[in-house]
Amino acid sequence: MSFIPIAEYRPDIALLNGAYSDEIRNVLPADGSYIPMPSFKPLSQKLPSMPLGSFAVRSADGGTSIFAGTADRLYRLNNTDFSWEDITPDNITYSANIQARWSFAVFGNYVLAVNKNNAPQVFELGKANKFRPLGGNPPRAGLVKIWGDFVCLMQLPDNPNRVFWSGLNDAECWTEGENNCDYQDFADGGFVQGSTETTNPIIFLQSGIYAGSFIPGSDIVFSFRKLHDKRGAVSAQSIACRGTQAFYADQGGFFQIGAEGEIVSIGFEKVDRTVFSRLNAVNISEIYGVIDPFYARIYWAMDYEGRGHFDEMLVYDWGLQRWSLITISALAILPIYPAGYSLEGLDKVAAELGNLPFSLDSKAWQGSAPILGIFSDDYRLGAFSGPPMEALVASQELGSPSGAMQRITALYPQIDSNAAQLELGTRFLSAETMRWAPPLAASYYTGRYHMRSRARFHKFRLRVPEGEIWHHINGFDAEMSQAGRR
Structure with a gap:
């Protein structure tokens, strides 16, 4: 698995292949993580x-x-x-x-x-x-x-x-x-x-x-x-x-x-x-x-x-x-x-x-x-x-600088809750608009989110429902692999 640390909220920065996020809402900054906003x-x-x-x-x-x-x-x-x-x-x-x-x-x-x-x-x-x-x-x-x-x-x-x-x-x-x-x-x-x-x-x-x-x-x-x-x-x-x-x-x-x-x-x-x-x-x-x-x-x-x-x-x-x-x-x-x-x-x-x-x-x-x-x-x-409050935390956009395709089969958010819904965004060209798949629920047994995605660029968006008790989110573990260039 590849660990993707939680991205800092910096919407002014270029997002493509960047290290920052433009979607962080209803959470508070913490050291290496975000915490709930009451x-x-x-x-x-x-x-x-x-x-x-x-x-x-x-x-x-x-x-x-x-x-x-x-x-x-x-x-x-x-x-x-x-x-x-x-x-x-x-x-x-x-x-x-x-x-x-x-x-x-x-x-x-x-x-x-x-x-x-x-x-x-x-x-x-x-x-x-x-x-x-x-x-x-x-x-x-x-x-x-x-x-x-x-x-x-x-x-x-x-x-x-x-x-x-x-x-x-x-x-x-x-x-x-x-x-x-x-x-x-x-x-x-x-x-x-x-x-x-x-x-x-x-x-x-x-x-x-x-x-x-x-x-x-x-x-x-x-x-x-x-x-x-x-x-x-x-x-x-x-x-x-x-x-x-x-x-x-x-x-x-x-x-x-x-x-x-x-x-x-x-x-x-x-x-x-x-x-x-x-x-x-x-x-x-x-x-x-x-x-x-x-x-x-x-x-x-x-x-x-x-x-x-x-x-x-x-x-x-x-x-x-x-x-x-x-x-x-x-x-x-x-x-x-x-x-x-x-x-x-x-x-x-x-x-x-x-x-x-x-x-x-x-x-x-x-x-x-x-x-x-x-x-x-x-x-x-x-x-x-x-x-x-209902929390929204999105990752940075992930992609290979060489333009290689990526395959993702599972994602495991580092958060102490299984109630969150995960949305997966993809695009094949940098000029395209991000396409978002329907929300996914976590596996009852493992807490993982299972998917099959192949694209050049990926982004994860996690929504934690209002009233759900959690304490920190500090990143995502993703099962990722290279999938060629076409």
Whole structure:
């Protein structure tokens, strides 16, 4: 038998006699293999209207809260019955929309919420029952970030090339020159798109990237130097950070930038050409990035059709430097911290174990364990905590460089499941379209897939049904032999 290792997902690369695959879906990269992607399981009741921003926070005492904003209200998830409690201040109606979404951040015990159309809001964890306007007369902003001991507002509708930070350790000090409160206008690079959340942040503009340095005891407070000119983040929502590492989408590609400003083109000759050929200028700005709260992965949700919801999710594992693709139908993605529960506490959630939204061993019941959540099209918050999604893994296309024919009589996928169906693709000439035979089932006794195929080029496609429990697929064993030239 010939062992064919699992092919890396790189749809930008030439496939004929290549070493890569253009069909890897609903699986996650692993070292030398792919692993299942859990399916979506709803957790909450329906939000009253479309979510326009959401945020999860774990407070110092271990409590967890999940917030969501709609066009006119702010809500918090009830951790017992998973309903949404309206925590909007009395006599206030917000005016958020698709172009002015909510942005959240946590600063000590303050949860901050901003959108471009309303004054910034604050919720005091452990004390308040509702949001209230943030004190100090801060400017309206589309984005809030935490720079060490400062709250920083950006995407200011009245000054889009400005970042404005609060007083030192004071989220409600917004008087310039008081307690280190100040702002910075960037002369070139376009509008401010976002930043990392560190004491010395990296700031992304439309066509420029700057490094900020906190200078304690100085009147300057923060100094800024340009790291890159004519390079920036075309999509503000695509920026996602963990520590000093940041990931973002610019014209034509996906990138990673480190603390020193070094840029790595992580999608070059891997996925960039395939993805961006499907996007127009409007949809590129809607790419939405989220860091996995537990693993070294970033997820970029894509709205290819411009319909206001996400169709697919690109996954990049920066430790392995490998990609995969997930099919979704969602309005938002976010890391969440569900409340921890004892067995007695679970009784309040559901009277019977079978009615629990997640299995007992799910991270969703562990308050200290973050998980990746999404809002579904019906406005329900949930998580990727269900049984495995239907998985599709295709091999690279196999053929002899000399044009010799190949004969295949059996195939044995290296996967711990016999439930998968195998499709065999063949073609005799490189100019032909791949022809796919009907799906085959594995032998009950051996787990092999028996076939009789003779062609110059072969490709295998394995489909694992939704809900089937498996753990790894790392390749195919094939009974192959040369079969002449005609």
